[in-house]
Amino acid sequence: MSNAKIGLLAGSAVALIAMAGSGGFFAGHLYAKVQFLEGQQAAQAAPGPTNQIPYGAAPSMDLAEQVPLIQAPAPIQSSLNENDVPRAIAPVLADAESASGILDVLSKASSIVAEGEAEHEQPIYAFFDPTCPYCKNAMAELNGKAKIHWIPVAAVSDMQTVSNLIEGMKTLPGKDAVASVVAGEVPQATATTETQGQLQDNFSILRAIYQGSEDRLAVPTFLVPREDGTVTLTRGYDKADPAKNMPGDSGELLGAYGS
Template identity: 25%
Template sequence: MKQHFLYRPLVLLAAAWPSLATAEDWPAPLQALEIQGLTIHERFEAPAGLTGYAASVQGRELAAYVTQDEKYALVGTLVDAQGNDLTSDRLYELVKKPQDAELWESLADSAWIADGDDDAERVIYTFTDPNCPYCKKFWDQTRPWVEAGKVQMRHIMVGILKQDSPIKALSLLAADDPAEALADHQRGNEISTFKKYPRDYEDALAENHQLMQSLGLGATPSTLYRDDGKLSVMQGVPPADKLETIMGSPAP
């Protein structure tokens, strides 16, 4: 089973995403919006003499439409005479889709423990604390898909719930067989802890915490998955009607 570590600093994705032009290239109203915290990503065509700009603020995507004389900007959703939304698809393609791809890569580069077949057709990331009873419940829920080889769960280990959570998380990451150690723990057995750990493991755990915080997630389990190609997040134990969506199919 694979055990993966991240050895580089993480940054909040919304802040890190590069703009395609400098502030000096944008019309004056957009430069004013940038001062207020907006990040402008890309220009796109719009009707009625307007020019659209895909932007984001605090991780949320939005659009700004600049008038032909470049003196004014309208921020929000543009609709046509039939009430069709002319904005959302543009924002998804120009902002959210590339940000989601970068986020998925950051999840893959974090310190996770594989639970399931490496060749499974579906991969799901979930933040897991060793002391979290809801993580245990979610682990139980996922057994049919994992044991059938349809889904690989990747448990991004964190230690946030109790004083001994970090030690337990480190012990699982540093185990000779992390996957078996995690499964053994979820079956109700005690974790074999160590007095000292290599610095790399401590750094990896700290970066997992930073990643979780940067995503605004405050509960375990917090699960990230793809639904029709779009990245979605579920905090807590999913209800039965949501579980099949997360796992990608009915229970085998």
């Protein structure tokens, strides 16, 4: 098994703060933010160099030469590639053999399975949070069009809120469960510890997929199997807007799926 496959199976907990982004909800790494702020405070508190010359003393060199040279920081390379895919996982998904290992892991994740018109050997896998408006847009436009395994995670709202909603979704058939999220009519239920554990496991898988790009983690995240065995990853979702002549993401997603 490759290191990439091992990494996918070895996700761990991470402190996250959710914030809205175009087309999806994105998670930033809270620990890194705290470290950065602490570093700034330490730098402000530390005594800095001085260029003052004692009264009556002649400078030994030009003052400009005493000022430390400040070099511009090197440009930060994005953790996503030109296709908006996390760099670490991109070559794994682009190789049919290694991509099959990813699909095998996803097939074992707890999910809400909704059947659709387009159904191939592998379904589409979609990580979602039922409180995420972008996820709801995707569900509204994709439900019934393709077989999708909707893999729930608590990425936007707290664990209790999300797990209660997922518990309610489990009482309905797949397509009806998805429709209930879109309509805001999920049956009320109190989550079991089993459901909460499933959400934690699912998030570990999602975080492993974004390894090295955790600050760009997003819901919804779609993994679409292609006929050649490779997998396409899509972050976020924009719905169609005929008034603005915007087709939305459904066509591209279903097109990658071959439907």
